[in-house]
Amino acid sequence: DAGVTQSPTHLIKTRGQQVTLRCSPKSGHDTVSWYQQALGQGPQFIFQYYEEEERQRGNFPDRFSGHQFPNYSSELNVNALLLGDSALYLCASSLSLTGTANSPLHFGNGTRLTVT
Amino acid sequence: QQPVQSPQAVILREGEDAVINCSSSKALYSVHWYRQKHGEAPVFLMILLKGGEQKGHDKISASFNEKKQQSSLYLTASQLSYSGTYFCGTVAGGTSYGKLTFGQGTILTVHP
Numbered sequence: 672d673a674g675v676t677q678s679p680t681h682l683i684k685t686r687g688q689q690v691t692l693r694c695s696p697k698s699g700h701d702t703v704s705w706y707q708q709a710l711g712q713g714p715q716f717i718f719q720y721y722e723e724e725e726r727q728r729g730n731f732p733d734r735f736s737g738h739q740f741p742n743y744s745s746e747l748n749v750n751a752l753l754l755g756d757s758a759l760y761l762c763a764s765s766l767s768l769t770g771t772a773n774s775p776l777h778f779g780n781g782t783r784l785t786v787t
Numbered sequence: 788q789q790p791v792q793s794p795q796a797v798i799l800r801e802g803e804d805a806v807i808n809c810s811s812s813k814a815l816y817s818v819h820w821y822r823q824k825h826g827e828a829p830v831f832l833m834i835l836l837k838g839g840e841q842k843g844h845d846k847i848s849a850s851f852n853e854k855k856q857q858s859s860l861y862l863t864a865s866q867l868s869y870s871g872t873y874f875c876g877t878v879a880g881g882t883s884y885g886k887l888t889f890g891q892g893t894i895l896t897v898h899p
Contacts (some may be wrong), residue, residue, distance in 0.1 A: 675828075701814050704887070713789070714829065715891035727886045761828065771887055772817035772878040775837065778828035 673698055675779035677762050683785045684752050690784060692747040696764030697777045703745040704776065705737060706761040714761055718787075720745050721767050749784075757786045788812055790877045792890035799865050799897045805887070807860040807893045809875030818851050818858040819876040819887060822869075829874060832860075872896045 676695045684690050696703050702721045704713035716729035720739035741744045741762075749756055760783075763776035790811040797805050809821075810816060816837045835851035835858060842846040851858045862869055872894050876887040 711886065711892075714893045716886050716888060719886065726884070729886065757843075770884045773834065774884065775831040775834060776821075776876075776887065777817070777828075780828045 672749050672757055674676045675762055675764050677760075677779035677782050679782060680780065681785075683787065685787055686754060688752050689748065689750045690752060692749075692760055692762075692782045692784075693744070693748070694764075694779060695744045696762075698765055700764035700777065701708075701743050701768045702741065702765045702771075702774075703739060704763045704765070705745070705747045706763065707731075708759040708761055708781070710758075717747070719771075730783030752786045754786050757784060759783050789888055790875055790890040791860050792873075792875055792893050794893060796894040797896070800868060801899055803815065803897075804823045805862045805865060805871050805895060806812070807862075807875075807895070809858045809860070809877070809890055811877050811879065813856065813877070815851075815853070815856050816878045816880060816885060818849075818893075819878075820858075820860050821874045821876065821889075822871045823868065824871040828894055832873075833868055850861075862880035865895075865897045867897050870895055 695771045701726045704719040705717040708714045719727040732752045736748045759781045761781045763775040793808045794856045814855045820832040822879045823829040846863045849860045874889045876889045
């Protein structure tokens with residue numbers, strides 16, 4: 672049973688560039704959430720996708736956008752990269768049936784993004 | 788708003804106990820607990836729903852005080868494998884579909 676997989680594992684970009692991160696959820700899960708984790712901090716919620724639509728969004732600018740595909744996989748896009756976007760980006764999948772409150776998140780190992 | 792965890796760091800010897808607290812200023816629907824080891828993904832430990840439910844997972848248990856909007860994670864007879872950063876995550880509001888917001892984390896170090 673494959674868990675949550677993310678690609679790439681590491682990425683180095685220059686300020687102003689655009690980046691796309693990818694996530695495949697755990698088998699059987701239909702909901703994908705994206706988090707940004709700065710060094711020494713807790714994960715910060717970016718947004719959540721369910722049924723190919725953004726269901727919830729955290730306090731992130733419009734430069735952060737996403738997409739969910741019919742097979743439940745998801746992408747996170749960040750435009751006009753800033754130095755402050757350097758972080759570990761975590762994807763987490765869950766089952767929507769019982770809601771976020773009742774459903775454990777299964778995390779991928781993340782993509783380490785460095786913006787220079 | 789982000790829940791507040793205390794303490795920020797704990798250092799233990801094997802066999803000692805620890806308590807990690809998580810407080811929120813909002814009415815909570817549920818509290819999640821996760822552990823993250825260095826360089827790894829956070830791993831789910833348990834969920835507590837409003838109603839003062841207490842859950843256990845091996846020698847790790849937790850409680851949720853709905854009146855105070857606080858949760859505590861109890862680690863008894865700690866083992867080396869317990870080392871890591873512990874995060875609480877809270878779902879606020881009256882719906883079970885709210886976003887999960889994490890605290891800043893508590894670093895737990897267990898020495899032999």
